[in-house]
Amino acid sequence: MQADNRLPRYQRLRDELVAMIAARHWRPGEAIPTEQALAKSYDVAVGTVRKAVDLLVAEGMLERFQGRGTFVRRASFDSSLFRFFRFQTKQGERRIPESRILRREVVEAPSAVAAALQIAPNARVIRLSRLRLIDDVPMLAEEIWLPFDRFEAFARLPIDGIGDLLYPVYEAECNQVIASATETLTVEAIGPLHARLLRIEPGTPTVVIERLAYGYDRHPLEWRRSRGPASEFIYQAEIR
Amino acid sequence: MQADNRLPRYQRLRDELVAMIAARHWRPGEAIPTEQALAKSYDVAVGTVRKAVDLLVAEGMLERFQGRGTFVRRASFDSSLFRFFRFQTKQGERRIPESRILRREVVEAPSAVAAALQIAPNARVIRLSRLRLIDDVPMLAEEIWLPFDRFEAFARLPIDGIGDLLYPVYEAECNQVIASATETLTVEAIGPLHARLLRIEPGTPTVVIERLAYGYDRHPLEWRRSRGPASEFIYQAEIR
DNA sequence: TAGTGGTCTAGACCACCGC
DNA sequence: CGGTGGTCTAGACCACTAC
Numbered sequence: 001m002q003a004d005n006r007l008p009r010y011q012r013l014r015d016e017l018v019a020m021i022a023a024r025h026w027r028p029g030e031a032i033p034t035e036q037a038l039a040k041s042y043d044v045a046v047g048t049v050r051k052a053v054d055l056l057v058a059e060g061m062l063e064r065f066q067g068r069g070t071f072v073r074r075a076s077f078d079s080s081l082f083r084f085f086r087f088q089t090k091q092g093e094r095r096i097p098e099s100r101i102l103r104r105e106v107v108e109a110p111s112a113v114a115a116a117l118q119i120a121p122n123a124r125v126i127r128l129s130r131l132r133l134i135d136d137v138p139m140l141a142e143e144i145w146l147p148f149d150r151f152e153a154f155a156r157l158p159i160d161g162i163g164d165l166l167y168p169v170y171e172a173e174c175n176q177v178i179a180s181a182t183e184t185l186t187v188e189a190i191g192p193l194h195a196r197l198l199r200i201e202p203g204t205p206t207v208v209i210e211r212l213a214y215g216y217d218r219h220p221l222e223w224r225r226s227r228g229p230a231s232e233f234i235y236q237a238e239i240r
Numbered sequence: 241m242q243a244d245n246r247l248p249r250y251q252r253l254r255d256e257l258v259a260m261i262a263a264r265h266w267r268p269g270e271a272i273p274t275e276q277a278l279a280k281s282y283d284v285a286v287g288t289v290r291k292a293v294d295l296l297v298a299e300g301m302l303e304r305f306q307g308r309g310t311f312v313r314r315a316s317f318d319s320s321l322f323r324f325f326r327f328q329t330k331q332g333e334r335r336i337p338e339s340r341i342l343r344r345e346v347v348e349a350p351s352a353v354a355a356a357l358q359i360a361p362n363a364r365v366i367r368l369s370r371l372r373l374i375d376d377v378p379m380l381a382e383e384i385w386l387p388f389d390r391f392e393a394f395a396r397l398p399i400d401g402i403g404d405l406l407y408p409v410y411e412a413e414c415n416q417v418i419a420s421a422t423e424t425l426t427v428e429a430i431g432p433l434h435a436r437l438l439r440i441e442p443g444t445p446t447v448v449i450e451r452l453a454y455g456y457d458r459h460p461l462e463w464r465r466s467r468g469p470a471s472e473f474i475y476q477a478e479i480r
Numbered sequence: 481t482a483g484t485g486g487t488c489t490a491g492a493c494c495a496c497c498g499c
Numbered sequence: 500c501g502g503t504g505g506t507c508t509a510g511a512c513c514a515c516t517a518c
Contacts, residue, residue, distance in 0.1 A: 008487060034503065045489045050504090060480035066504045067497035080479050181479040187427055187445055187470035205427055205445035205470060211479070230427035230445060235475070239320050239421040239451070240300035240313075248506060274484065285508045290485090306485045307516035 009044050013052040016042070021061065021072055022216035028177060031069040032062070061179070061216070075179055077167060081132075084185065084209065085232045087139050097132040097139055099164040102197075104128050106148055106155055113145045116212055116223045124148035126155050131197055132226075139232070141197045144224040150176055166222075176221055181213040187230055194227050205230035249284050253292040256282070261301065261312055262456040268417060271309040272302070301419070301456070315419055317407060321372075324425065324449065325472045327379050337372040337379055339404040342437075344368050346388055346395055353385045356452055356463045364388035366395050371437055372466075379472070381437045384464040390416055406462075416461055421453040427470055434467050445470035 017032070026032050035053065039046045053070060056062040063073045078096055081087060088094050109117065109125040117125070128144035144166070146154060153173045162169055170176045186208050195202040206227045213222040257272070266272050275293065279286045293310060296302040303313045321327060321337070328334050349357065349365040357365070368384035384406070386394060393413045402409055410416045426448050435442040446467045453462040 010487080036503090045491095047490085048488060051487090053504095064504065065497085066495070067502080069497095069503060075480055077479060083477075083479075179480075183477045183479055185473075185475040185477070187447065187473050189445075205429075207427065230470070233425075233427050235425040237323070237423045237425070239317060239323075239423055240315055240419075250506080276484090285510095287509085288507060291506090293485095304485065305516085306514065307483080309484060309516095 010048050010051040010055070013038075013042055013044060013048065014055045017052060017056060018061065018216065024175075024177070026072050028072045028074040028171075031071050034069065075167075077178070077181070078165065080181075080183070081140070084207065084235055085139070085228055086234050087134055087228075087232060089135055095134075096164050097134045098136075099162075099166075100131045100133060101159055101162060102129045102131055104155070104159055109145070109147075113223055117145065117147050117220050119147050126151055138198045140226045140228045141194045142224055142226045144222065146222055150174060150221065170221070177215055178213045178221060179216040180218075181211050184210045185235075186210075188227075190227060198227070198229065200229055207233045250288050250291040250295070253278075253282055253284060253288065254295045257292060257296060258301065258456065264415075264417070266312050268312045268314040268411075271311050274309065315407075317418070317421070320421075320423070321380070324447065324475050325379070325468055326474050327374055327468075327472060329375055335374075336404050337374045338376075339402075339406075340371045340373065341399055341402060342369040342371055344395070344399055349385070349387075353463055357385065357387050357460050359387050366391055378438045380466045380468045381434045382464055382466045384462065386462055390414060390461065410461070417455055418453045418461060419456040420458075421451050424450045425475075426450075428467075430467060438467070438469065440469055447473045 020026050020032075032038070033041070035046050035049045038049045042049070053062060053064070057064055060075070061073055062070055064070045081097070082094055087097065105127050106124055107127050108122045109119060111121050113125060114121045114123060119125070125148055126146040128142075128146070130142040130144060131138050132140040132142065148155065151170070151174050154169065157169070157173060167178045170178060187205055188208050189203045190198070190200065190206040192202045194206070195204065198206075200206075207230050209226045209228075211222075211224050211226070212220055213224075215221050260266050260272075272278070273281070275286050275289045278289045282289070293302060293304070297304055300315070301313055302310055304310045322334055327337065345367050346364055347367050348362045349359060351361050353365060354361045354363060359365070365388055366386040368382075368386070370382040370384060371378050372380040372382065388395065391410070391414050394409065397409070397413060407418045410418060427445055428448050429443045430438070430440065430446040432442045434446070435444065438446075440446075447470050449466045449468075451462075451464045451466070452460055453464075455461050
């Protein structure tokens, strides 16, 4: 198994580093070997190692600290909600919303979900219905889908032992690490079901965020759809 | 005028290159000197030049072409609308919407506009009201504000000689080059005035895009607010 | 073919961290 | 203090472009 020799060395090295992370040989939070050590063991110059690491730092997979070392970055999605919504407490704080899991069931995957998760149609999936609240006010209604075979342990967890953030649970209980995700935003008038959950009028404009989350190996692990009132929505972008 | 000696050389060099671009010594579309030449004239190693240029390429200010040279990038905002909307023709093409300027006037800047453009309150500004259409169907209603002193020539242009894109006109007629911008998106129920322009029902959810556009020297040059139907809105993001 | 950016090397010295 | 990443140099060779 030899990588394509036509690619630059720093590219091939980058790919090998990714493979080590994907294989959980180096785990999130841990330091990878020093640049000198990597240069020696992969038989390239230190400058080449630096360039490969530069790429992964830019991709958000590694984090460098002068004098300490280079570490596998733990993806933090906590701030993702704040990227799109101005949610805050009455005191103006921003904190992670409380989670209330309304329902958990194992079902056959609807075809759209199966396609997104790249599993067989009608394969079993875990379906989670969840409400996220700040100061007891519902802010987001979420549906979450997980492939059953990878997340079997999750289906058996006592439901009220699950905290506000799911990704640490995936990691601890199912050995599945979320590394990245793509999100698609649209605006819809909310249906009666979700309107009741969010305690707003049916037909109120809501922002729908569809997120497909991947492991380090770019295999899709979770699909979710979140809805929040459009009045709370705000997004900022840099254009060049 | 000596830059801070504590900054790395590649950082100082980057700043000097930006200054050359901001001063229009090197203009958009033109090549800057070769890496060898820059290394010689700034008395640093080629590797240091490369790192400075790397930064500006990442920032979108320069563009490299192997074998040809390094060029000052002309910011292209044409695709910015497509970043947020699924606008397309009946044939499914994506092209730049037609522009129809409804009104152009010189007024005193409202305080919010003056603050955004960093000009004196009540300083004169050019206010443009514009409609953007695809297949004669209105897609976006825009208000655009320009500081009068920089864009005086624009106020005198025959209004139907102005094409679908404004930024090339700013450059050709006013010597003002837009280099970057920040956009803020929110969702609002549309008011009766804009509803009539867009030929939709008052109260329909619309996405409001506020854009502040800057020159290479980061000085604000244009402020605009665009409204489009939320039903056409779609946005995709990568999360890490 | 001459000139451009792209890759890669080898090594020096600096700034910062933790012990 | 030793070890880490950060900066900078100098030079070789490659790949691509324009003429």
